[in-house]
Amino acid sequence: MSYLIVGNFFSLLSVLALGWAASRKNKKDFMFWNIWDTVFGTLANFVLSAYAALIICILGLIRNYLSYRGTLTQNITYVLLVLSIIIGAYINNLGIIGWLPIIAAGGYTLGIYWTRNEQQLRWVLLINFVLWFIHNVYIQAYPALIGNIALSFWTAFQIYKNRR
Numbered sequence: 001m002s003y004l005i006v007g008n009f010f011s012l013l014s015v016l017a018l019g020w021a022a023s024r025k026n027k028k029d030f031m032f033w034n035i036w037d038t039v040f041g042t043l044a045n046f047v048l049s050a051y052a053a054l055i056i057c058i059l060g061l062i063r064n065y066l067s068y069r070g071t072l073t074q075n076i077t078y079v080l081l082v083l084s085i086i087i088g089a090y091i092n093n094l095g096i097i098g099w100l101p102i103i104a105a106g107g108y109t110l111g112i113y114w115t116r117n118e119q120q121l122r123w124v125l126l127i128n129f130v131l132w133f134i135h136n137v138y139i140q141a142y143p144a145l146i147g148n149i150a151l152s153f154w155t156a157f158q159i160y161k162n163r164r
Helices: 003-023 026-046 053-071 074-091 096-114 118-139 142-162
Strands: none
Touching: 003 026, 003 053, 003 142, 026 053, 053 074, 053 118, 096 118, 118 142
16 A cells, blocks of 8 residues: 555656656756656656556667757667667556557657647547546556646647637
8 A cells, every 4th residue: 555655656756857847948947857857756666566668768768868968869769769679568467457558659759750730649648648538547647647637638728729
């Protein structure tokens, strides 16, 4: 039971860092706080024994750090994507639930490159949040799932508000 408290503490810190990142005015500040989001997400998934999500967070941490430094390239992004699929699949200990973060990360990564406008990217984000929500319900990461709900509603509102 104490692992749930510790895991949810890190989950809460992750959500707070993500919220703070979202309020930043420039990309460098956003990426700095996004790094902390993934650090705390990594710790939460480790404590809550969600190993595929742990790998997704570690590789996301590398991606975010390189983006923060301005050294992230498309090739590095694709290598990290392939690694997340291969390693995530190999250490997945949660069956189909363990695949959700892998699919979410893959969809998000590809969505960043393939979307043509903000509205399409909002749909990618909404799908990402829903997949992480289901995963977080299963592993009992309550602060993260509350954050997923809030971000899903906010993103859906933005989709509605910005429809053509």
